[in-house]
Amino acid sequence: MSRAATTASWPPAPARGQRLRLTGCLALVALPHLFHLPPWVSAIAATLLVWQAQAAWRSRPLPGRLIRFALAAAALGSVLAGFGRISGQEAGVSLLVMLLALKLCEIRSHRDAMVFLSLTAFLLITQFLFSQSLAMAVYLVIGTWLITAAFIDVSSEIAPTGAFTHSARLLLQALPVAALLFVLFPRVPGPLWGLPSDAGARATTGLSERMSPGSISSLATSDAVALRVRFPAGDMPPAPARYWRGPVFWDFDDGTWRGSPAADALPAADIRPVADAIVRADITLEATRHPWLIALDVPLGTDHRSRMSPGATLYAEDDIDERIRYHARSALAYRLDPRLGAAARERATRLPAGGNPRARATARRWRTQADAPQGIVDRALTHFREHPFHYTLSPARTGRDSSIDDFLFETREGFCEHYAGAFTFLMRAAGVPARVVTGYQGGERALVGDYWVVRNSDAHAWSEVWLDGRGWVRVDPTAAVAPGRIEAGVAGSLSDSQALPYMARADEGAWYRMQMLWDGVNAAWNRWFLAYGPQQQQRLLERIGLGGLRGALVALTFGVAVLLGLLALWLGWRMRQRRAADPVTRQWQRVCDRLAAIGYPRARHEGPQAYGARVARARPDLADELGAIVAGYIRLCYAANPGSADTQAFVARAAAFDPRRPRKPRD
Secondary structure (H helix, E strand, O other): OOOOOOOOOOOOOOOHHHHHHHHHHHHHHHHHHHHHOOHHHHHHHHHHHHHHHHHHHOOOOOOOHHHHHHHHHHHHHHHHHHHOOOOOHHHHHHHHHHHHHHHHHHOOOHHHHHHHHHHHHHHHHHHHHOOOOHHHHHHHHHHHHHHHHHHHHHHOOOOHHHHHHHHHHHHHHHHHHHHHHHHHOOOOOOOOOOOHHHOOOOOOOOOOOEEOOOOOHHHHHOOOEEEEEEOOOOOOOOHHHOEEEEEEEOEEEOOEEEOOHHHHOOOOOOEEEOHHHEEEEEEEEOOOOOOEEOEEOOEEEEOOOEEEOOOOOEEEOOOOOOOEEEEEEEEOOEEEOOOOOHHHHHHHOOOOOOOOHHHHHHHHHHHHHOOOHHHHHHHHHHHHHHOOOEEOOOOOOOOOOOHHHHHHHHHOEEOHHHHHHHHHHHHHHOOOOEEEEEEEEOOEEOOOOOOEEEEHHHEEEEEEEEEOOOEEEEEOHHHHHOOHHHHHOOOOOOOOHHHOOHHHOOOOOHHHHHHHHHHHHHHHHHHHHHOOOHHHHHHHHHHOOOOOHHHHHHHHHHHHHHHHHHHHHHHHHHHHHHHHOOHHHHHHHHHHHHHHHOOOOOOOOOOHHHHHHHHHHHOHHHHHHHHHHHHHHHHHHHOOOOOHHHHHHHHHHHHHOOOOOOOOOOO
16 A cells, blocks of 8 residues: 555445445354244344345445335334344344344445444354353354454455454454453453343253152253363262252142242251261353252352252352352261251151052051161162163153152153152151252263263252161162163163263264363363353462452553553554655655744645645745655655665755755746
């Protein structure tokens, strides 16, 4: 570009190439949204983008105001009809995608293009509402690069290929500031990427606040990751100890087990661990939109702010609305509530007044035949072993009011929730305190990285009975029917394991290995970036000696100041280099400075020729000499390949020019 070239303004009718590039930029940014928004939204957005691309390619005139208004109203109406609202995660993004596609219809100026690209950048950020994976992060970096290049493209005369180069350079320059802000800027508690109206719409672990037949077996069809675990001090505990405790249910009614405020008001669990059986784990938990913190059974505590419930479950202060990382301590050998209070005993033996008469009668018979509660437990487990019970993902349906009787004496088909729920009912009917515990059982070792993966398909339910002198004791009736469930996981114990998702089938083929390799990459991303919350930041700041958020803010301010100072020095050095490398411009500026010193300063709007003519009219004695300097400067500015001899001649003439030296007046 020549020295005299200036930035071009956006023409009244945007150029065909620029309009096509703007359309392509929006299409690439919106592409991931088209796959996770409803199909009808994707179809409308794709149609609008194709229409805009065709119009730009054929240089068609922009539609009139009435047509644009009608299309915008149609987009608004379709979102209202499809979602019932225009706010929220999916509805808001759907409306934004459609209106941005229509915004291409009214770009008539440089300002319109800048507004459009700013909104496109906002659309790019909304991708994190749906996915925060490493792949999405890479995609967002590419999108930022494209949008920045588009800003450069519409604001200068740089060629499109040059705009991409400039954009990449700007992003690289921004990396140090971004890294500093990521580490030191105060982290906001709670989800950063979420909308209140969508809260609770989906919970990634799948565990619920209640359990009924089919509620956990439905989770077996999902191979999504529930949590990842590292054991800093050693390997994963053996398979029989891989129980991950979640919510505990005390109340039973209408075939459903659930927690209750009355049970939550009981005293917190009294856990007395065996000293040499304590395990420490570094856990990355996916968002659940529930407050419980999953840990090995039984948990003793975590470094995350939490409380111990009466059911020995750790509860965070708020719902887990984002992926979090915490360190948990658990006891594999323990005595849990060695003394049971009257209120807890009453709660743990309560049953509805009616329903399931055959199960009640069987439990009463066992009670009369057994010498102690342990004998009742043994008889129930023997019942499951000796009768033709079947462990399956697709059991026969049972009635709501007689679900226990139907399962125990009719269908005898079920998943873990059927066995845990029926066993707990039998114990209570026999007068033995019992409750249902839900969580996960199992885990698979990662192929890359020192961690274990627990999936939704590992969701499990078991029972706890209270025995005098021992406290709450875990009893897993599923193991009595399907022993392979504990040692080999869900896939190793189901005859219909083909109904499981691929990653839960224990099929270690090429596709499985590729998925696990990618999970290792994502695990590192989750651990060091997405799980970097307020508590992790606090630990890091203390480790590097900043002493909390106040020290972080001081360090952040100092660091940004240093970076900006270094940037200013670098820019000054670059500008000095350019001045030194351009003797023609430097000598011309000196001529202007000398004329300004004798009372003829150059106005900001004056070009070289107009300025020289004005000075010549005021000082005719300088006209010839100054005219030659001006002509030489203009010739060198616009010459394709100025010769070194011409440059040296101009520099010598300009350097010798002294307007204060007396001259003979022109005739």
